[in-house]
Amino acid sequence: MTSAQSAGSHVFMDYTGAFFTDEASHLQVLELMRTAVERSPATEVHAKAVPFDGSTSPPGFAAVVLIDESHLTAHCYADRGLLAVDCFTCGQTDPDTVADDLHAALLEVMPELVLVKRERIERFTTGA
Numbered sequence: 001m002t003s004a005q006s007a008g009s010h011v012f013m014d015y016t017g018a019f020f021t022d023e024a025s026h027l028q029v030l031e032l033m034r035t036a037v038e039r040s041p042a043t044e045v046h047a048k049a050v051p052f053d054g055s056t057s058p059p060g061f062a063a064v065v066l067i068d069e070s071h072l073t074a075h076c077y078a079d080r081g082l083l084a085v086d087c088f089t090c091g092q093t094d095p096d097t098v099a100d101d102l103h104a105a106l107l108e109v110m111p112e113l114v115l116v117k118r119e120r121i122e123r124f125t126t127g128a
Contacts, residue, residue, distance in 0.1 A: 006122035008070065008090035011099040014117040018076055018083035018110065025078070026051045026061035028109065033065045033072050036101040042067040042093040054079070069093050072102070083113070088123065096120065 022028070030049035037044050049063035060076035070088040077083075085102065087095040099118075106113055 005126050007124035007126070008088060008122070009095050010086060010088040010121045010123050011095040012117070012119045012121070013085040013099060013103065013115060015083040015085070015106070016114045016116055017081050017112040018078065019081045019112075020060070020076060020078040023051065026063055026076075029061070029074055029076070029106075030063045030065070032102060032105040032109070033063060033074060036098050036105065037065050037067055037072055039101055040093050040098045042069050042089060042098070067093070072098060090124065 020026075020029075026049040030047060034044060034047055044065055044067055046066040047064065049061055051061045052059055058077050058079060060078040061074075062076075063074045065072045067089070069091045072087045073085065075084045083106075085099070087099045087102070089095040089098070103115065
């Protein structure tokens with residue numbers, strides 16, 4: 001049996017304790033995400049964060065930084081304290097490096113965050 005090779009990797013992180021109460025929390029998280037990308041070999045091509053007030057979606061936000069190698073996203077259910085982050089890269093950027101950087105920055109501004117799950121999955125596998 002041969003080991004699979006991949007052209008990309010995806011890192012998922014799930015947090016609890018993400019009770020964002022400030023209206024600008026989505027912008028703060030977006031800036032942390034952009035900084036993590038900036039410190040990596042990847043190149044940002046677009047960034048956006050959208051807050052949800054609870055009228056059509058649960059309170060929280062979604063944020064994305066599109067990079068030349070794929071994306072870094074965050075989705076928050078602020079009323080439940082849940083934050084999901086995913087970093088998908090192809091090419092030369094290791095998603096663990098970006099995820100580690102963002103994780104450290106998040107804990108710095110929200111020490112009550114708890115990382116409950118982190119998983120890395122290889123993507124674009126060839127089977128060869």
